[in-house]
Amino acid sequence: MLAPNTEVQEMVIGLGNVGEEEVQSDYGISDELQSCSSTDEEDIRRRPTYVEFNDETDMKDPHFRIGMKFRSFKQFREAVRNYGIKNICVMKLRPNNSKRCKAFCKKGCPFYLLDSPMATDRNTIQIKSGCLKHECTKDHKNRHVSAQWIAHNYLEQFRANPSWKAAGIIQAVRSNQCVDISRLTAWRAKAIATRLLEGDEEDQMKRLYDYRLELLETHPGSTIMFRCIIGMFQAMYVCLSPLRAGFLAGCRRIISLDGCFLKSFYGRQLLAAVGIDANDCIYPIA
Template sequence: MEVDGMFVETHEVEADNLRFDQLTVGAMFFNMRYFKKVVREYAIRQRFIFVKLKATRKKYSIQCKEAGCKWRITGVNRMTFVVVKLFIAYHTCTTKIRCNDHPLVTTAWVAETCLHLFACPEDVRTRIIREYIKMHWGITISYWKVYNAMNNILEIKCGNVEDSCRVLPAFVVEIMTRNLRSYMRVFQQRDLRPRGDDKFACLFWTFGPCIRSFRTLRPIVLVDGTHLRGKYLGILLIAIGIDGNNGLYPLAFGVVETENEDSWQWFLILLKSYRMRHLAANFRSNFKDLLLERLFWRAA
């Protein structure tokens, strides 16, 4: 089938996990997590809810939530595999879930089920997730559950925001090493607690080619700011120049907590200081080349 421009195989991708005929007494599974997944998907297919009787590392036993129903299954961990010791497959209750959603269809389960649909993070779409669950499982889940599942998929593929902030200083050093004359500066608020992490405060960065090209632009700098979206809000500050074709050319960027006089003053001071530092470096380099050239001609 085709979902939002993407071709998805019509057969169940995880066919081994969905073979419910394996649920018989004496059936063996790889581990307890695999066994729980099969039982959960069996309950979703059959449109009923179960409750846990015992859930440990050695034993997992559940039964139908309806009072008096005899449906029950028990799996026991046998070192390297899980074996089904008890399974009553028939229901004595007549009540099934009539609503479109299912309590066992959690955000984590939706993310794990739809993870194989997306090869790269740019392809993750809420519409694809919702239509896939509707077509393959017959369940219409809410938008917020789909949205949270999309965020879980992105976190699995790209990592979370907290881990990215922790490696930000190393990323700054790598950028300054790989891009000559680039400048990045990250500020963090120190956490004095024994195991507290430093809190991200603000970030300023500019790339060497952007600053070096300023001499070919018009002698004017435009600044603006915009709000960031996501889990952690903030303000993105930017300084741009104008080239000969009236095109916008980025010069420097900054991420601050709020847009006020202090944040703008901090951003413009760093922009001016690095710009003057770069001009001084160019002046010293040009003066040195001119001096060496004169000494060469004088010696000749």
């Protein structure tokens, strides 16, 4: 009986180790022979490809993978928050800076994601490591469901129903996200949605002079005046030339004053000079 050759055994063991390293690499096992002088096309083909996160298709129901790429840390953080809302769990972000961001479950389960810039492209963020398994219970008081999030995700409902009550908002969030919110959060969400739909009053006030120029360009001969005290807006007078000409041409020579209170942030009153046309209907003049 021949004695085993130790050199042959060492060679076999060495080859076995090489095979194990190839399984753990990004390239996997390939049966093709690679030449020493490989072309750029072969390098591109052998380079691993990673999934890129898409806001339009992935943001409402995020599914993370190791190696997934993001446009920025902001996009990654938003995806983590939406993931927590969808899976009814509270996520924490720590550390959270310009070099790396780690997301993990609040209740201490193994789930975590470690995100940092890619070595080849510092503007692209990539999930470098993580554990995608949850071992915690659902958390029905989720701080990720904030007033800002509700306003943006239920914006069309607020548009269709401007008088949506707080009780209805609470019930909608409880049914869709399985999360309980307070009445204060519901009222804040409605206020934010109203501001998004109607615009910010302060920004609108800054554009009054642009509005005046637009009216004078489209309605020549109109009278538009402002009253300001030390640069602060006090009042505005508008009389469009077509309305003035229509009153003089076909309305009774009676002018009345109508008014209402403005239920806006600044309040005040809106006064209108009105007449009566040939059909006994109110005709606005100024």
